[in-house]
Amino acid sequence: MKNRKTDASRRKFIKQSSIAGMATVLTMGATSSILAGTLNSAGTPAILGGTSAWDKARWIKWPIWIPEADEKGVLDVLRSGVWSRAAKVDEFEREWSKACGVKRTLTVSNGTNALVVALNQLDIKGGDEVLVPPYTFIATVQAILANGAMPVFVDVDPETFQIDPDKIEAKITPRTKAILPVHIMGLPADMIRIMAIAKKHNLLVVEDACQAPLAEINKQGVGTFGNAGCFSFQNSKNIAIGEGGAIISNDDAFMDKCVSYQNLGLPYGSAVGTIATGSIRLGTKVRFTEYQAAIGLAQLKRLEAQTVIRNENAAYLKSKLEKIPGILPYRLYPGVTRAAFHLFPFRYKQEQFQGLSRADFLTALRAEGVPCSSGYAPLNTQEFLKDAFASKNFKKMYPKELLDYTKYMERNQCPKNDQLCSEAVWFTQNLLLGSREDMDSIVYAIDKIHKNAGAIKTSMKK
Ligand SMILES: *Cc1c(COP(=O)(O)O)cnc(C)c1O
Numbered sequence: 270m271k272n273r274k275t276d277a278s279r280r281k282f283i284k285q286s287s288i289a290g291m292a293t294v295l296t297m298g299a300t301s302s303i304l305a306g307t308l309n310s311a312g313t314p315a316i317l318g319g320t321s322a323w324d325k326a327r328w329i330k331w332p333i334w335i336p337e338a339d340e341k342g343v344l345d346v347l348r349s350g351v352w353s354r355a356a357k358v359d360e361f362e363r364e365w366s367k368a369c370g371v372k373r374t375l376t377v378s379n380g381t382n383a384l385v386v387a388l389n390q391l392d393i394k395g396g397d398e399v400l401v402p403p404y405t406f407i408a409t410v411q412a413i414l415a416n417g418a419m420p421v422f423v424d425v426d427p428e429t430f431q432i433d434p435d436k437i438e439a440k441i442t443p444r445t446k447a448i449l450p451v452h453i454m455g456l457p458a459d460m461i462r463i464m465a466i467a468k469k470h471n472l473l474v475v476e477d478a479c480q481a482p483l484a485e486i487n488k489q490g491v492g493t494f495g496n497a498g499c500f501s502f503q504n505s506k507n508i509a510i511g512e513g514g515a516i517i518s519n520d521d522a523f524m525d526k527c528v529s530y531q532n533l534g535l536p537y538g539s540a541v542g543t544i545a546t547g548s549i550r551l552g553t554k555v556r557f558t559e560y561q562a563a564i565g566l567a568q569l570k571r572l573e574a575q576t577v578i579r580n581e582n583a584a585y586l587k588s589k590l591e592k593i594p595g596i597l598p599y600r601l602y603p604g605v606t607r608a609a610f611h612l613f614p615f616r617y618k619q620e621q622f623q624g625l626s627r628a629d630f631l632t633a634l635r636a637e638g639v640p641c642s643s644g645y646a647p648l649n650t651q652e653f654l655k656d657a658f659a660s661k662n663f664k665k666m667y668p669k670e671l672l673d674y675t676k677y678m679e680r681n682q683c684p685k686n687d688q689l690c691s692e693a694v695w696f697t698q699n700l701l702l703g704s705r706e707d708m709d710s711i712v713y714a715i716d717k718i719h720k721n722a723g724a725i726k727t728s729m730k731k
Contacts, residue, residue: 312717313717313721314633314636314637314714314717314718314721314724314725315633315636315637315638316632316633316636316637316718316725316728317721317724317725317728319717321636321637321638321714322637322638322639322710322711322713322714322717323637323638323639323707323710323711323714324638327638327707328640328699328700328703328707329699329700329702329703330699331504331505331509331697331698331699332504332509332568333568333571334567338567338570339564339567339568342357342563342564342566342567343560343563343564343567345563346559346560346562346563347560349559351559352558352559352560353556353558353559354556354557354558354559355559356559357559357562357563357566358376358557358558358559358561358562360562360566361376361557361562361565361566361569362374362375362376362515364566364569365500365515365517365565365569366517368482368483368490368569368572368573369482369483369490369492369493369498369517370489370490370493371490371492371493371498371517371518371519372518372519372521372524373517373518373519373520373521373524374515374516374517375515375516375517375524375527375528375531376513376514376515376557376561376562376565377513377514377515377516377531377555377556377557378512378513378514378555378556378557379501379502379503379512379513379514379555380408380479380499380500380501380502380503380506380513380514381408381411381412381501381514382514382531382555383479383499383500383501383514383515383516384408384409384412384449384475384477384499385412385415385416385555386516386527386530386531386553386555387475387496387497387499387516387527388412388413388416388418388447388449388475389416389530390523390526390527390530391446391447391473391475391496391497391523393413393416393418393446393447393473394416394417394418395416395417395418395662395663395665395666395667396417396418396444396666396667397418397419397444397445397446397447398418398419398420398421398442398444398445398446399413399418399419399420399421399445399446399447399448399449400421400422400423400432400437400440400441400445400447400448400449400472401413401420401421401422401423401432401448401449401451402422402423402424402425402431402432402450402451402453402458402686403422403424403425403647403648403649403681403683403686404425404430404431404451404453404645404648404686404689404690405451405453405477405645405648406479406480406645407648407651407653408479408501409449409451409477409479410648410653410654411653413449414653414654414657417662417663417666418446419444419663419667419671420654421440421442421445421680421681422440422648422649422681422683422686423436423437423440423683424436424683424684424685424686425683425685425686425689426685427616427685427686427688427689427692428597428599428600429456429458429459429599429600429601429602430453430454430456430599430614430689430693431450431451431452431453431456431457431458431459431602432448432450432451432458432459432463433685434459434462434463434466437463437466438466438470441470441472445470445472446472446473447472447473447474447475448463448466448467448472448473448474448475448495449474449475449476449477450463450474450476450477450495451476451477451479451480452476452477452478452480452481452484452491452609453480454480454599454610454611454612454613454614454695455480455481455482455484455507455608455609455610455611455612455698456481456484456599456601456605456608456609456610456614457481457484457485457486457491457601457602457605457608458476458491458602459602460476460486460491460494460495461486461487461602461604463494464494464495467495473495473496474494474495474496475495475496475497475498475499476491476492476494476495476497476498476499477499478491478492478498478499478500479499479500479501479503479506479514480501480506480507480609480611480612481608481609481611482500482506482507482508482572482576482609483507483572483573483576483607483609484605484607484608484609485605485606485607486602486604486605486606487604487606488606492517493517493519496518496520496523497516497517497518497520497523497527498516498517498518499514499515499516499517500514500515500516500517501513501514502514502515502561502565502568505697506611507572507575507576507579507609507610507611507698508565508568508569508572509568510561510564510565510568511561511564512561513557513561513565521538521539522539522540524538525537525538525539525540526540526550528540529549529550529552530550530551530552530553531552531553531554531555531556532552532554532556533552533553533554534549534550534551534552535549535552536549575702576607576609576610578701578702579608579609579610579698579701579702580607580608580610582701582702582703582705582707582708583608583610583613583701585705585708586598586613586701586708586711586712587599587613589708589709589712590615590711590712590715593712593715593716593719594618594621594719595617595618595619595620595621595622595719596615596616596617596618596715596719597615597616597617597618598613598614598615599613599614599615610698610701611697611698612644612695612696612697612698613695613696613698613700613701614644614693614694614695615693615694616689616692616693616694617630617692617693617694618692621719622718622719622722623722623723623726624722624726625718625722625723625725625726625729626726627643627691627692627694628643629725629726629729630694630718630722631643631694632729633718633725634694634714634715634718637710637714637717637718638710638714639696639700639710639711639714640696640697640700641694641695641696642694642695642697643693643694643695644690644693644694644695645690645693646690647683647686647687647690649678649681649682649683649686650678654674654677655674658672658674658677659672696711
């Protein structure tokens with residue numbers, strides 16, 4: 270009895286989930302006429318009592334999971350009892366290499382550890398400096414600190430949201446070992462110029478491509494320009510596994526060392542040592558699992574098609590939004606053949622919205638049913654840096670002068686980034702999986718707010 274009931278509710282659950290899965294697919298191509306006639310004549314903003322532009326619940330939810338297509342692979346792993354790294358992980362790594370256009374992939378527990386391992390095996394350690402943009406997720410900087418190296422911040426180009434290549438050379442010192450460009454938002458950094466600078470100064474390059482799977486410059490995948498590229502499969506990312514990460518490279522010797530390091534220093538490939546048995550090198554253990562690989566293989570099947578949709582919708586949305594005064598969407602570098610659009614970013618200029626603050630703009634936009642956020646706060650002035658510099662290891666590896674936090678903050682000022690952090694607005698990638706009409710609804714909502722900015726500002730003060 271009990272079993273039958275469980276079975277029935279399970280079937281019901283699967284049925285409902287598959288309908289949800291179907292709806293997801295259907296909404297992508299669905300056409301709706303609600304907004305067609307109203308796009309040019311702004312109505313009353315929802316925050317002032319008008320009808321909202323869109324129903325929040327209609328946005329495609331993330332992550333996408335389609336039970337019929339996705340669950341067998343995961344159940345097979347669970348039932349096999351082989352849960353630690355084995356054939357599924359090998360298969361995922363082969364597929365990921367193919368997707369990125371690279372010789373080798375090593376999966377690890379998450380994107381943060383992909384960066385930690387890659388930096389470590391390029392011998393970036395205490396006493397070294399790594400050039401990094403301040404407009405990134407904190408993990409980029411923590412990975413540098415975890416290896417005992419010092420992050421040195423290079424200001425951003427607010428138009429592209431990326432590290433500004435023009436500002437890199439001024440930050441190079443005799444301690445500089447590497448550049449760590451981040452393809453932030455899933456938009457490629459200017460790798461052509463960054464690689465030229467790295468070559469000229471003999472610097473290593475690790476690309477943080479955690480937000481940028483399948484993005485390309487001149488048809489070459491990001492993550493393959495530098496010595497290593499790092500990816501994240503955390504739940505919000507364009508390929509969602511919950512947790513997970515990967516290092517890619519064409520350098521076999523480096524990759525063998527990474528495999529060894531993430532597996533307790535046990536020998537692998539060319540990474541053999543002189544010690545007869547057991548571990549041959551310093552190591553840690555941050556291995557990927559079979560069920561992570563099974564979820565990843567299911568997600569990977571959709572990544573290419575989703576990337577195409579995100580690119581099409583982003584280009585369309587950008588072309589419409591840039592017509593609204595005060596909305597400045599991202600700019601892509603010449604040569605970018607495709608982006609990943611983990612986020613759709615633009616700068617919001619309140620001067621052109623009658624002084625309506627960004628916070629109030631976001632509130633008004635959310636009232637229209639469009640999820641949005643203000644994004645990152647400046648990283649280069651945060652307390653975790655002070656904490657790292659006060660640690661025993663840092664005190665042993667750097668002269669006192671370099672660890673003076675006040676002086677460090679002065680050297681690492683990034684005024685363009687400060688301004689960018691105060692103006693940025695983000696939409697998450699799942700919004701870009703919607704239909705053309707969904708994009709129109711975003712434009713309509715922002716246009717309404719623009720036309721009524723003064724009235725909204727007044728109402729917010731009350
Ligand atoms: C997500 C992310 C990371 C870290 O990846 P996790 O898998 O969350 O550890 C690093 N850098 C950037 C830019 C990211 O977006």
